[in-house]
Amino acid sequence: MGALTSNRKRGEDHFSLSYFSSPQNSLHCDIQTDFHVSKKPRFSYMNGSPERSVFSNTVENPQQNSVIRRYPEPAPRFRRVVHAPCRTSRFAVPVSLGGESRFSVMGNFLSRRLEQAKNLALGTFGDRRKDKGVADFEVERSKDLVSDDSSVQEVVMLDDGRGEGTSVSSEHKSVQTGADPYLREKYEKFADNRVNETSSIVSDLTNHTLKVDEAGKMMELLSVNRLPPHKKLFESAERRKSRLDHLAFEIEFNEKKLSSLSKTAKKPEKDALGAAFTPLSVEEEDEVFLALDRSNRRRVLVTHENSNIDITGEILQCLRPGAWLNDEVINVYLELLKEREKREPAKFLKCHFFNTFFYKKLISGKGGYDFKAVKRWTSQRKIGYGLIECEKIFVPIHKDIHWCLAIINKKEEKFQYLDSLKGRDTQVLRVLARYFVDEVKDKFSKDIDVSSWKHEYVDDLPEQQNGSDCGVFMIKYADFYSRGLGLQFDQENMPYFRMRTAKEILMLKAE
Numbered sequence: 474m475g476a477l478t479s480n481r482k483r484g485e486d487h488f489s490l491s492y493f494s495s496p497q498n499s500l501h502c503d504i505q506t507d508f509h510v511s512k513k514p515r516f517s518y519m520n521g522s523p524e525r526s527v528f529s530n531t532v533e534n535p536q537q538n539s540v541i542r543r544y545p546e547p548a549p550r551f552r553r554v555v556h557a558p559c560r561t562s563r564f565a566v567p568v569s570l571g572g573e574s575r576f577s578v579m580g581n582f583l584s585r586r587l588e589q590a591k592n593l594a595l596g597t598f599g600d601r602r603k604d605k606g607v608a609d610f611e612v613e614r615s616k617d618l619v620s621d622d623s624s625v626q627e628v629v630m631l632d633d634g635r636g637e638g639t640s641v642s643s644e645h646k647s648v649q650t651g652a653d654p655y656l657r658e659k660y661e662k663f664a665d666n667r668v669n670e671t672s673s674i675v676s677d678l679t680n681h682t683l684k685v686d687e688a689g690k691m692m693e694l695l696s697v698n699r700l701p702p703h704k705k706l707f708e709s710a711e712r713r714k715s716r717l718d719h720l721a722f723e724i725e726f727n728e729k730k731l732s733s734l735s736k737t738a739k740k741p742e743k744d745a746l747g748a749a750f751t752p753l754s755v756e757e758e759d760e761v762f763l764a765l766d767r768s769n770r771r772r773v774l775v776t777h778e779n780s781n782i783d784i785t786g787e788i789l790q791c792l793r794p795g796a797w798l799n800d801e802v803i804n805v806y807l808e809l810l811k812e813r814e815k816r817e818p819a820k821f822l823k824c825h826f827f828n829t830f831f832y833k834k835l836i837s838g839k840g841g842y843d844f845k846a847v848k849r850w851t852s853q854r855k856i857g858y859g860l861i862e863c864e865k866i867f868v869p870i871h872k873d874i875h876w877c878l879a880i881i882n883k884k885e886e887k888f889q890y891l892d893s894l895k896g897r898d899t900q901v902l903r904v905l906a907r908y909f910v911d912e913v914k915d916k917f918s919k920d921i922d923v924s925s926w927k928h929e930y931v932d933d934l935p936e937q938q939n940g941s942d943c944g945v946f947m948i949k950y951a952d953f954y955s956r957g958l959g960l961q962f963d964q965e966n967m968p969y970f971r972m973r974t975a976k977e978i979l980m981l982k983a984e
Contacts, residue, residue, distance in 0.1 A: 745820065745956050745957070745958055746958055746961060748956075748984065749952065749953065749956065749958065750966075750969075751973075751984060753972060753973065753976060757976050758972065760976070760979060761972050761975045761976050761979070764786060764789055764975065764979055765786075765789060765790065765792065765793055765975065766786070767786075767790075768786075769785075769786030770785065770786045770787040770790070771785065771786065771787065772785060772786050773785050774786055774789060774979060775978065775979055775981055777805050777808060777809075777981060779808055779812075780804060780805060780808050780828075782801050782804060782805050784801065784802070784805060784978055784979075788801050788802060789802070789975060789978065789979075791944075792971045792972075792974055792975040792978075793971070794968060794971060795939075795941050796941065797874075797941055797943075797944060798876065798944025798945060798947075798948070800828075800829045800830070800871075802944075802974070802978065803828075803829055803869060803876075803944060803947070803948060804828040804829055805978055806948050806974060806977070806978060806983070807826040807827075807828065807867070807869070807948070807951065808826070809977060809978070809981065809982065809983035810824075810826055810951060810952060810955055810983050811824070811825070811826050812982075812983070813982075813983045813984070814955065820956075821955055821956060821957070822864045822865055822884075822954075822955055822956075822957055823862065823863050823864050824863055824864065824865045824866065824867060824954075824955045825851075825856070825858075825860055825863045825865075825866045825867070826867045826951065827850075827866070827867065827868045827869065828869070829869045829871055831847060831850065831868060831869075832868055832869070832870055832871075832879075832901075832904075833871070834846045834847050835847050835904060835908060836904060841900070841904070842904055842907060842908075844907075844908060844911045844912075844915075847908075848915065851912065851916070852916075853916070859916050859917060860881075860909070860912055860913070860916070861883070861912075861913050861916070861917055861919075861921075863883060864882075864883055864884040865880055865881070865882055865883065865884060865954060865955070866880065866881040866883070866909075867879075867880055867951045867954075867955075868880070868881070868905060869947060870898070870901055872898075875892075875894065875896075875943050876943045876944045876946075876947040877890065877891065877892045877893075877896065877898070877901075877943075877947060878890075878891045878947045878950045878951060879891075879901050879902065879905055880954065881905055881909055886923075886925070886926045886927070887926050887927035887928070887929050888902040888905055888906055888923075888926060888927070888928050888929065889929045889930075889931055890902055890928075890929070890930045890931065891931050891934055891947075891950050892930075893934070893935065893936060893937035893942070893943050893946035893947070894936070894937055894943070895932065895936065897930045899928070902928045906923050906926065906928075909921070909923060910923060933960075934950070934960050935960050935962055935963045935964070936963075936964070937964065938964040939964070942964070942967045945967050945970050945971060945974070946967075948974070949962060949970055952983075
């Protein structure tokens with residue numbers, strides 16, 4: 474009698490099947506279906522009939538069950554015990570054990586603990602992150618790999634107060650009695666910490682809200698007790714308005730007063746400037762042309778008694794256009810300026826005019842200075858006053874073929890040098906400074922200090938544009954300064970000044 478045999482013992486197969494069929498043992502072990510059939514079944518012949526064969530899983534004739542016995546179905550093998558974390562398979566294959574559907578999961582006790590710790594850690598990180606939740610950590614795979622012994626039953630979305638959800642499994646919410654004690658202890662600590670953190674955050678938010686409310690109430694009180702800045706500025710401006718109005722009235726009054734005074738002050742100046750440019754009448758022009766005619770060259774036209782100078786037609790010829798002025802015409806004109814001041818002292822400055830020979834005499838001594846040579850020129854008996862009383866002292870300077878003017882300006886305490894060609898001569902001003910000190914000491918027995926007086930070479934003055942009008946420029950510098958006017962003329966006025974000077978000399982009267 475032949476029998477179907479296998480390479481495994483019956484006792485081992487039965488033990489394996491009964492052990493894994495037990496629900497108590499299935500909870501502690503991982504079962505994975507093995508579809509591999511052990512070996513090709515062997516056939517035994519009954520009654521020496523080879524035609525009658527049967528497979529292990531097929532019985533053709535039920536009446537032969539007492540003779541032919543079917544072996545139990547092959548059971549899955551034991552897997553090698555893994556003592557380290559194992560990766561779970563991507564796909565779980567259901568297998569029927571004891572009429573119940575189970576999911577085979579790779580790994581053993583250590584892998585389950587690793588998975589539980591991993592879920593717990595991911596849940597913890599998910600509570601603290603802003604941009605991501607924990608709901609997306611292998612949710613799909615976890616759903617496929619759930620086993621009967623797992624305590625995960627549901628996923629709860631927790632709101633962190635910022636509109637972002639955090640998924641926490643029921644395993645994180647409550648730990649059942651059958652769970653691992655190590656995980657339960659860790660979870661309890663985590664839950665306590667989370668509650669503490671939540672309470673601290675709530676208390677901080679509450680304190681912050683209270684502080685904001687207190688600040689708002691304080692601002693309301695300040696807004697009630699204090700005026701806005703623009704209102705404060707407006708009230709301050711209103712308080713100062715009366716003072717500003719008073720100051721504006723005073724300013725307007727002073728401006729009107731100043732304008733009236735300036736008009737009265739400018740009127741004499743305007744009159745004086747107009748007097749310096751008084752046009753000649755037709756009769757005066759005819760008289761000048763007749764005096765300048767060459768037929769009168771030997772005729773004495775006029776004699777100035779104070780200077781004892783006779784003005785002939787030949788001497789007056791220097792006032793013709795393009796001629797150089799001579800000493801006689803210059804000296805007579807300067808004498809006329811002094812006489813003009815005496816006639817009308819209110820209109821003109823108190824001045825003294827030296828003649829053209831004074832400076833030559835002063836520098837004629839040894840070393841280029843001789844005070845004794847001109848000591849008697851300014852005696853009280855001769856001029857009737859002292860130089861210290863004069864505001865300005867005019868000294869003509871003749872430099873061979875050029876006329877310049879030097880001024881001892883006592884009014885402004887400076888020595889001035891005027892050259893129509895913008896020349897300079899430092900020696901002239903040093904000599905005049907020394908002379909003035911000696912003159913005051915000799916006539917008034919006083920020591921005057923002129924070291925602080927300025928030596929000025931006047932640059933802002935009318936310039937000569939030809940080689941013949943230097944004498945006219947020089948006497949007109951003295952004329953305008955003695956009037957207290959600025960040098961408000963130029964080269965174009967020279968023909969008029971020549972005619973006017975000739976007229977005044979013929980009349981022996983400067984205007």
